[in-house]
Structures are given as C-alpha cells and as structure tokens.
Amino acid sequence: MGLAEERRGRVAGSAGGLSRAVLGSPDGAVTPGGRGTRRFVRLLPALLIVGGLLFDSLAPxxxxxxxxxxxxxxxxxPFFSRSRTVRTGIASLLSVIAMRLSDGTSTQVVPVIETITVLTAAVLAxxxxxxxxRSNEQLASARVIAETAMRAVLxxxxxxxxxxxxxARYEAAQADEFVGGDLFAVADTPYGVRLVVGDVRGKGLGAVETVAVIIGAFREAAEQERSLEGVAQRLERALAREGTRRYGLDAMEGFITAVLAEIPPGSATVRLVNxxxxxxxxLHADGALEVxxxxxxxxxxxxxxxxxxxxxxxxxxxAGATLLAFTDGLSEARDANGVFYDPAARLRGRIFPGPEELLSALTDDVRLHTxxxxxxxxxxxxxxxxxxxxxxxxTTVKIVGRGDDTVRN
Incomplete structure (x- = not known):
C-alpha cells in the first residue's frame, strides 16, 4: 500500500468518527423549516467536514x-446548541491538524495559517x-407577553x-404567533344574547389595540342599545374616536369586517347585522345548513x-340549531392546489353534539384541507x-380561600 492509499484510508476512517462526534444526539438544536429541511441542516456541518477530509485526500x-x-x-x-457548536468547531480544527500531520506539513507557514483560520472561525461561531x-430568549419572552395580552383582550x-x-376558538396562522386582529365576544344582555365576530385589517400590537377598542365598545353597547343596528353604530363611533386619537386612521387601513348577532330571549330566531x-x-339538528x-x-x-x-x-x-360565525382565515384557507375551504359545503349534512364538538371537527378539517x-x-x-x-x-368551580364550591351554569 502506497503513502497516498494509506493516507486516504486514515482519512476515511476518521471521517466516520468525526461525523458521529459532530452529529451527536438532538440537544435543543434550533433548525428551521419542515422535517426534510431540519434533517439537512442538522447533517450539513458534518457533511462539510467529511467532504473536506475526502477532498483533501483526493485532490492535488x-x-x-x-x-x-x-x-x-x-x-x-445559528441553528445548534452551544455544545454542538463547540463540538463542530473542535471537529473542524482537529480535521485540519490531522490532515497536516498526515502529510508532514504541519509546521509550514500556509498550514499554520489554515489552522489559525479554522480556530478563528470556531471562536466566531x-x-x-x-x-x-439571547435573541431567541428575548423573542420567546416577547411572545409570552403578546400571548398574555391577547388572552386578556380576547x-x-x-x-x-x-x-x-x-x-370559541382562536387559531393563529403560525404556531408561535399570538398577536392578531381577529376578535369575538358574547354578552348576555336584557335584549338577549348578543355576539360579535370581526377581523381587524392588519396585525401586531396596533391591531390588538383596535380589537380592545371594539370589544370594549361592544360590551357597553350590547347592554345599552335597544337594537342590533344601534350596537353597530356605536362600534362605528368608537372607531371614529380611535381614529381621532391616532390623528386619523386611513380609511383603507383601519377598517374592520364584522358580523353582529342577537338571539332574543324566548324567541326561536336570530338577527344579524353584517x-x-x-x-x-x-346548522340545524337534522344536518341541514343555511348560509x-x-x-x-x-x-x-x-x-x-x-x-x-x-x-x-x-x-x-x-332548538338544536347552532350558529357558526368565523373570520376569513377559515373561508380563505387553501389547499395545495389553491382551492379555498368552503365551510358550508364541508359541514352540510353533518351532525354535531354541540358547539365545542363542531369547532373541534372544523379545525381538524381545515388542517387536513390545508x-x-x-x-x-x-x-x-x-x-x-x-x-x-x-x-x-x-360546571363546578372551586373558589380558593372561600372554602366553598360555586356552581355555574
């Protein structure tokens, strides 16, 4: 066996060990994308090191x-934990040292510069x-604050x-996003049960602030206004006041789509303002459906x-009928071919024990569709x-510190 073949054998043997040292086991690596992308990113540093060893053994x-x-x-x-980053840097540095020791050039100027370069890259990594x-920790803290604010508002x-x-359900488009402009509220009033479902144009804290304005105005108006039309006008005036406070909202940027409903007491009817x-x-008890x-x-x-x-x-x-209101995140959800989700077509003919079961089946069906x-x-x-x-x-609710149980309907 010649020197070149022996060198290639040593390099190939060390490549497998270095690959295992770099890959290790999953230890909190932060990797983006889907399963295939995560797997590729996890393998990439080891592939680079192994590829470098093979290249050096075969190239002139x-x-x-x-x-x-x-x-x-x-x-x-940016993707791995600190320990895996350290292991990757050490593996790269040892690979360069091993290569230069194997060819007897470790003390020459260029190999020394190469070793220093890899060491610098490892420290920089x-x-x-x-x-x-640190950025991820700050982002996680901000997400917790945003989720808390959203749950307080909604x-x-x-x-x-x-x-x-x-x-009721609120489904964020991204699993780690909690701040949005969709809203809902229900109030038991002297005029019956009144509800609102709406969608503020835009996202972020500005949208959450507008959601708070709308829900606050709705809860007050639902108790005081005799008609559902009056409730809608109170919401309109609340938005106008908010626009004045913000020195004028752009009409095309500050609008809110909303549907208001009223189910009067003792009446088997529902009124809507859209x-x-x-x-x-x-949805009726027999599976019939009306839009x-x-x-x-x-x-x-x-x-x-x-x-x-x-x-x-x-x-x-x-009796037995269920009113379902939703935002366009449902009706505009698309499948891989760009086909919109049609809640009326998907729900027609189906029977659900209650509203909670309806929403559970609906959210599962949307995930399947998209x-x-x-x-x-x-x-x-x-x-x-x-x-x-x-x-x-x-529902029985335990009141802490009171020593008694309170039964809520």
Whole structure:
C-alpha cells in the first residue's frame, strides 16, 4: 500500500468518527423549516467536514479544503446548541491538524495559517451562537407577553350564556404567533344574547389595540342599545374616536369586517347585522345548513366612504340549531392546489353534539384541507340552542380561600 492509499484510508476512517462526534444526539438544536429541511441542516456541518477530509485526500497538494472546515462551525452557530457548536468547531480544527500531520506539513507557514483560520472561525461561531441564543430568549419572552395580552383582550367566553351553549376558538396562522386582529365576544344582555365576530385589517400590537377598542365598545353597547343596528353604530363611533386619537386612521387601513348577532330571549330566531364579513352559517339538528347572507350588503366598520343605515336580517333558529360565525382565515384557507375551504359545503349534512364538538371537527378539517399550511389567523364562534330535553351541563368551580364550591351554569 502506497503513502497516498494509506493516507486516504486514515482519512476515511476518521471521517466516520468525526461525523458521529459532530452529529451527536438532538440537544435543543434550533433548525428551521419542515422535517426534510431540519434533517439537512442538522447533517450539513458534518457533511462539510467529511467532504473536506475526502477532498483533501483526493485532490492535488495545491488544492485546499479549508473553506469547508471554516464554514462548518459558522453554519452550526445559528441553528445548534452551544455544545454542538463547540463540538463542530473542535471537529473542524482537529480535521485540519490531522490532515497536516498526515502529510508532514504541519509546521509550514500556509498550514499554520489554515489552522489559525479554522480556530478563528470556531471562536466566531461561539460568539454568533451566543447572540442568537439571547435573541431567541428575548423573542420567546416577547411572545409570552403578546400571548398574555391577547388572552386578556380576547378572553374565552363561558360554555353557557343566557341558556345557550357557546364555544370559541382562536387559531393563529403560525404556531408561535399570538398577536392578531381577529376578535369575538358574547354578552348576555336584557335584549338577549348578543355576539360579535370581526377581523381587524392588519396585525401586531396596533391591531390588538383596535380589537380592545371594539370589544370594549361592544360590551357597553350590547347592554345599552335597544337594537342590533344601534350596537353597530356605536362600534362605528368608537372607531371614529380611535381614529381621532391616532390623528386619523386611513380609511383603507383601519377598517374592520364584522358580523353582529342577537338571539332574543324566548324567541326561536336570530338577527344579524353584517358589515362586510364572511357570511355565518346556521346548522340545524337534522344536518341541514343555511348560509345567512345579508339582504343588503354593507361596508366594513370604519370605512368612511358614505352613510348607509344598518339593516338587520332575521332567521328562524329552532332548538338544536347552532350558529357558526368565523373570520376569513377559515373561508380563505387553501389547499395545495389553491382551492379555498368552503365551510358550508364541508359541514352540510353533518351532525354535531354541540358547539365545542363542531369547532373541534372544523379545525381538524381545515388542517387536513390545508396540510397545516394556514396563512391567516382564524377566529371561530359557535352558539347553539339546546335541543328540547337536552340536559344542562353544569360546571363546578372551586373558589380558593372561600372554602366553598360555586356552581355555574
């Protein structure tokens, strides 16, 4: 066996060991994308080191694989943990030293410079890793704050309000995003159970602030206004005041699509005022479904392009029926071929025990339709009139420090 063959054998043997040392086991690596992308990023530093060893063993002496060894720790730095970044840097440095010892050039000027270059890259990779880790911690803290603020602004309604069954869901487009502009609220008022589902144009803290304005105005107006049309006008005025406070909101940037509903006490009906929002659907106990389209289309709230009186529409809502209102994150969800999700077509003919089961099945069906690739937030609100003879569910809540139990309907 010649010197070249022996050198190639030593390099090939060390490549496998170095690959295992770099890869190790998953230890909190931060890798982007899907499963295939994560696997590739996890393998890439080891592939660079192994590729560098093979290249150096096969290439002529005047060619060098040092750039590959420099790149390995730098690629590991933003995606891997500190320990894996250290292991990758050490593996790169040892690979260069081993190569130069094997060819007897370790004390020459160029190999020494190559070794110093790889060492510098490894140290720089540790610095980059530390910066990325601190940034991720700050981002995680900001996400927790955003989620807390969103839950404070948009609390989950009770399971039963005014004798009706209620369920609500807020599905963020991204699993780690909590701040959005979708909203819902339910209130038990002297005029019946009133609810609103809306979608503020835009995202971020500005959208959350507008959500807070709308929900606050709705809760006050729902208690005081005799008509659903009056509630809609109060929301319009609240947006106008907010626009003045912000020194004027752009009409095309500050609008909100919303649907308001009212289910009067002792009446098997539901009234709606729709302000440019996706049309709710009414699911009956036998699986029949109605799309509640407004008789007269109206502009979204806050779009001051003219004055039109609000007009409510009324539909029968018998026992066992469920009203489902949603934002366009549901109706505009697309599959891989760009086909929109059609809630009416997907739900027609299906029977659900209650609103909670309806929303659970609906969110699962949307994920199946989109393959988990949603691009917009989604707010869902379902209000059901219990079927005749259906037992009322009661929830027992322990009051800490009182020593007693409180039963809520």
């Amino acid at each position: 002496p005047n060619f060098t694989a040092v750039p590959l060894f420099v790149a390995a720790p730098l690629i590991a730095a 540790l610095v980059i890793n530390g910066v990325v880790r 609390p989950t309604p009770a399971e039963r309000i005014g004798g009706l069954q209620v369920a 302000r440019g929002h996706p049309e709710p659907v009414l 509640l389209a407004p008789s007269v289309p109206a502009l979204p709230l806050g779009m001051d392009l003219g004055v039109w009186p609000d007009r409510s529409d009324e539909w029968a809502m018998p 393959g988990g690739r949603t691009t917009d937030d989604m707010a869902l609100l379902a209000v059901g009139r219990p079927a005749e003879g259906q037992p009322e569910r009661r």
